[in-house]
Amino acid sequence: EESQKWVLMVTAQTPTNIAVIKYWGKRDENLILAINDSISVTLDPAHLCTTTTVAVSPAFNQDRMWLNGKEISLSGGRYQNCLREIRARANDVEDEKRGIKITKNDWENLHVHIASYNNFPTAAGLASSAAGFACLVYSLAKLMNVQEDNGKLSAIARQGSGSACRSLYGGFVKWVMGKEENGSDSVAIQLVDEKHWDELVIIIAVVSSRQKETSSTSGMLETVETSALIEHRAKEVVPKRIIQMEEAIQKRDFATFTHLTCADSNQFHAVCLDTSPPIFYMNDTSHRIISCVEKWNRSEGTPQVAYTFDAGPNAVLIARNRTSAALLLQRLLFHFPPNSETDLNSYVIGDKSI
């Protein structure tokens, strides 16, 4: 039948985010509720991002998804939770020119096809799930004419992957852990937009693009179960750092920002080491990058670069301005010359090109 042949599509692009106060540990595995607040910076979408196209057609007989061109299963609870939450909020959609009319109730019986691409290595600790689920939720919401604000959408993206809730805004973003058991107040809020502190330059030194051995999901579960330090971190240390970090960001106080960012990365890796069996995300090259930056910051008297490492060995380096970013690249090239045993695979300029 002719009327069955239409396809309606939406494409969206979502950048990844890098936490400067880390999320590590859940109090609810299914709803994905964190044991502490976290703060991140969203990268420029031109560099590390996910592009997702979602399509609906009466000709589709099941929901299907392709990630980087390969079909993946949507049967997992996280995908199902996101799809269900978005479908429940779908509204009428009309394309008059093409004579397409979908009413609110039709969405229950219509299936979607989803194609998603990352322009950076998947699951190498470069927060691919953050951009991925944020983009999935955002593009489905657009397709289905969902009228919720970004805060509500962030609570849906959170159910795909915790860090994804922070990718729906630019600039600096806080994921408020919330108090409610149903997760309704566990949402992301924008602290400042991308223009507030635009001198910062983010450089990602790709130490390895191999897939990590311990996934974040299982790693943080094991940490919560076995680490004696994690409770101290979540209850005593992070709440204070969140307040200090918000103030440092508001005031563009780079020295305090650097101090907090580096300390929080190091404590996150310390609780990983305190997990049984211990989790190692950083390698020797990561450690050498830390030493190199620490030495430089000390010799300058005032910090030039903050470092932070996620669930992998790659360094995220945040330079105070373009001059310090250029000097940082010079230093990295000197200490890690290309084609040597310890060379870095590449230097990705994550924020603005210099």
Ligand code: 2P0
């Ligand atoms: C973060 N990470 O705040 C921390 C720092 C990695 C280290 O959020 O189980 O992929 O999907 O909620 O979000 C990575 O964890 O884990 C992460 P799930 P997610 O960015």
